Amino acid sequence: MPKLRLAVIGAGPAGIYASDLIIKAQRDFDVSIDLFDLLPAPYGLVRYGVAPDHPRIKGIIRALYEVLDRGDIRFFGNVKYGVDITLDDLKRHYNAVIFATGAIKDADLNIPGIDLDGSYGAADFVNWYDAHPDFPLTWPLNAKQVAVIGNGNVALDVARILVKLPEDLLSTDIPEHVYEGLKKSPVTDVHVFGRRGPAQVKFSPLELREALHVNGVQSIVYDEDFQFDEGSQKALESNNQIRVMVKTLQDLKENPQPPQERRLHLHFFHSPVEVVGENGKVSAVRFEKTKLDGTGNVVGTGEMVEYPIQAVYRAVGYFGSEIDGIPFDRKYGVIANQEGRVVDSAGSHIPGVYCTGWIKRGPVGLIGHTKADAIETIGHLIQDQGSWWKPIEPDEGQILNTLRQRGVDFMDWSQWLRVDFEEKQQGQRRGRERLKLHDRKQMMAISKEK
Numbered sequence: 001m002p003k004l005r006l007a008v009i010g011a012g013p014a015g016i017y018a019s020d021l022i023i024k025a026q027r028d029f030d031v032s033i034d035l036f037d038l039l040p041a042p043y044g045l046v047r048y049g050v051a052p053d054h055p056r057i058k059g060i061i062r063a064l065y066e067v068l069d070r071g072d073i074r075f076f077g078n079v080k081y082g083v084d085i086t087l088d089d090l091k092r093h094y095n096a097v098i099f100a101t102g103a104i105k106d107a108d109l110n111i112p113g114i115d116l117d118g119s120y121g122a123a124d125f126v127n128w129y130d131a132h133p134d135f136p137l138t139w140p141l142n143a144k145q146v147a148v149i150g151n152g153n154v155a156l157d158v159a160r161i162l163v164k165l166p167e168d169l170l171s172t173d174i175p176e177h178v179y180e181g182l183k184k185s186p187v188t189d190v191h192v193f194g195r196r197g198p199a200q201v202k203f204s205p206l207e208l209r210e211a212l213h214v215n216g217v218q219s220i221v222y223d224e225d226f227q228f229d230e231g232s233q234k235a236l237e238s239n240n241q242i243r244v245m246v247k248t249l250q251d252l253k254e255n256p257q258p259p260q261e262r263r264l265h266l267h268f269f270h271s272p273v274e275v276v277g278e279n280g281k282v283s284a285v286r287f288e289k290t291k292l293d294g295t296g297n298v299v300g301t302g303e304m305v306e307y308p309i310q311a312v313y314r315a316v317g318y319f320g321s322e323i324d325g326i327p328f329d330r331k332y333g334v335i336a337n338q339e340g341r342v343v344d345s346a347g348s349h350i351p352g353v354y355c356t357g358w359i360k361r362g363p364v365g366l367i368g369h370t371k372a373d374a375i376e377t378i379g380h381l382i383q384d385q386g387s388w389w390k391p392i393e394p395d396e397g398q399i400l401n402t403l404r405q406r407g408v409d410f411m412d413w414s415q416w417l418r419v420d421f422e423e424k425q426q427g428q429r430r431g432r433e434r435l436k437l438h439d440r441k442q443m444m445a446i447s448k449e450k
């Protein structure tokens, strides 16, 4: 029987689902899959994006673990495509590659003052509190009043982690340095700003309800923000999630919460125009008030308002990074593709090259959506059998030789399990489920302990 030697780049949910699905697919060829990630740890943004106080979502790691633990997909952690392995290497050892490299950085918000000291990207903050090995151990938490710009779930995650009492995070897997950092934060007020109204939010109902009911925090909404036009009414009639969220917000308006030392404010109809600075540091954010235009969109009113703020986080979306040697759509931050087939500038499929997950369709959607993506991509990969690469060194041992000859210090699955075990042990010693390790060198050293 012919055999598909497949390389998958990126061990987040998209890469793992795609690998699993191709193994389980109806096909007339054998499969052997190598899954690479630049990080020592698998699971992508489920480990390094999902907030630590979302154990239910973090629980998806269990399902991903079970796929990798079966032993029919080889994991190679700490191997960066574009540095440790190249497209030429892949062509030498495999019949095809699927890129599932996700997104790690913030989309830009181009307003004056955005580069001032005290202005941050949400993704960088997330990488800090989720202990991403390539981000520093410390985070400047010295602001009393903070703005979070954005009306999606990442904005709520960032606001919630900033405002939450740090003791309430101790049941999660947050590392010591994150807990210690949050403990020193003098924050009293976190303001979340959206350009549009309550019927246009991009939150999900569960996340919104959770953010509005944080222990020790008073959530506040403002009467003047409850505006609805014809477009909003249509959204309310056709979209159950919007209906639920508007009701949640209205309930809060009608039943104000008792005062607390920390407050979470939700503001709507505020379009950021400038981050204002004093001596190079953020001192305020200026907004233009907006109003609905009848269709559910907003226009500026010309009225300016300013909030005294010492730190601002932009949570206006993630953006994918370019992949070495692979056509990239710079407008949308995705690999140029048609339904997961990577295409050149003329729109023709580049044989052997596929993509899936956030790097295929952009950084929107939940973990579950990456499964639907993977089904589409592997469907095409199977159909395209005739155009796969013909590798000259397809044996499973030959890629190991290439990595070793190049001095690439990779982490295999059994080595990762040692790190996983150590994190659990460290957690249990402190009465917690797990303590996430941050240091890449330490993780690599533990992986080699016998």
Ligand SMILES: Cc1cc2nc3c(=O)[nH]c(=O)nc-3n(C[C@H](O)[C@H](O)[C@H](O)COP(=O)(O)OP(=O)(O)OC[C@H]3O[C@@H](n4cnc5c(N)ncnc54)[C@H](O)[C@@H]3O)c2cc1C
Binding pocket: 009, 010, 011, 012, 013, 014, 015, 036, 037, 038, 039, 042, 043, 044, 045, 046, 049, 050, 051, 054, 057, 079, 080, 081, 082, 100, 101, 102, 103, 104, 126, 154, 157, 318, 356, 357, 358, 359, 364, 365, 366, 367, 368, 370
């Ligand atoms: C802050 C935040 C919170 C979220 N919370 C939730 C939530 O609560 N619930 C939910 O359902 N979804 C949530 N999501 C969405 C979810 O994380 C994504 O839908 C999902 O992770 C996308 O999967 P992916 O595999 O495409 O990308 P990723 O998860 O980003 O995985 C990509 C992997 O590729 C690796 N990689 C990148 N470049 C290279 C390279 N050159 N070489 C080798 N490896 C590489 C990365 O290290 C990473 O491990 C959240 C997202 C964010 C950003």
